[in-house]
Amino acid sequence: MAATGEGARWQGRNETKDGLRHAVWSDLETSGAGVGPVRSRIPDYVGAEAAAERLATLKAWRDAAIVKCNPDPPQIPVRRKALEAGKRLYAPVPELVKPFPFVLLDPDALARRGIAFADAARSEVFVEVGEPVRFQEMRPMDLIVVGSVAVTRAGGRTGKGGGFADLELGIFRELGLVRPSTPIVTTVHGLQVVDRERLVIEAHDSALDWIATPDELIETRTAHPQPRGVDWARVRPDQFADIPFLAELRAEIEARG
Secondary structure, eight states: OOOOOSOOTTTTSOHHHHHHHHHHHHHHHHHTOBOSOOTTSOOOBTTHHHHHHHHTTSHHHHHOSEEEEOOSGGGHHHHHHHHHTTOEEEEEOGGGOSSSOEEEEOHHHHHHTTOOHHHHTSHHHHHHHSEEEOGGGOOOOSEEEOOOSEEOTTSOEEOSSSOHHHHHHHHHHHTTOSOTTOOEEEEOOGGGBOOGGGSOOOTTOOOOSEEEOSSOEEEOOOOOOOOOSOOGGGSOHHHHHHSTTHHHHHHHHHHHO
16 A cells, blocks of 8 residues: 555545555655645646636536535636636535535626625635535536545545535435436646556545546546445434534434434
């Protein structure tokens, strides 16, 4: 296994993925492609704007009226472009630590309030200016953007190890907010695209449909079946402890079922 180094906040949950994350973070550091600290997070990188521009060429992007995007720095250009294109944008509270999990950013409402889209695209701003929403209040989404540490051309993906993206997507599916055909996409640096055998897609993982890098647009044509909901057995005790609404939401979902 690759050396794990320091700074992996969620280290120890999957040793193989731990090693891969550290290898990717090291590659970004040593190449100079990383922007700011990269470890224990979705890493920012040189070319994030160009990757967002490639993503915006997708028909699925152009057709989407409601987009969900992760809150991390490398996707700031993605969130800004969504607002500039008139799309309603759902953005999660980082690490889901507030009583409400998401905010809704309505570009018309932001414009009326004089809030610049470039500012609203940043997590420290959108948490304050967005409309707080619960999962149960959200509308079905046309496109899902997730943050990634490493990806494969077969659609494999791993994030920083906290499990937030898989949990959010599972809840969306439980509540009927995404369809099996709803595209799942990401933007990454080319160094984050790794060989397929280095990142196995597990049953509970959501596979990617498209990957945008500064240099190319990758259609994965993944054959991996998407999960049908939340695998509650894989939700860890620390997540129930740290996410204020999670136990109540689980009870509500299970009561429906």
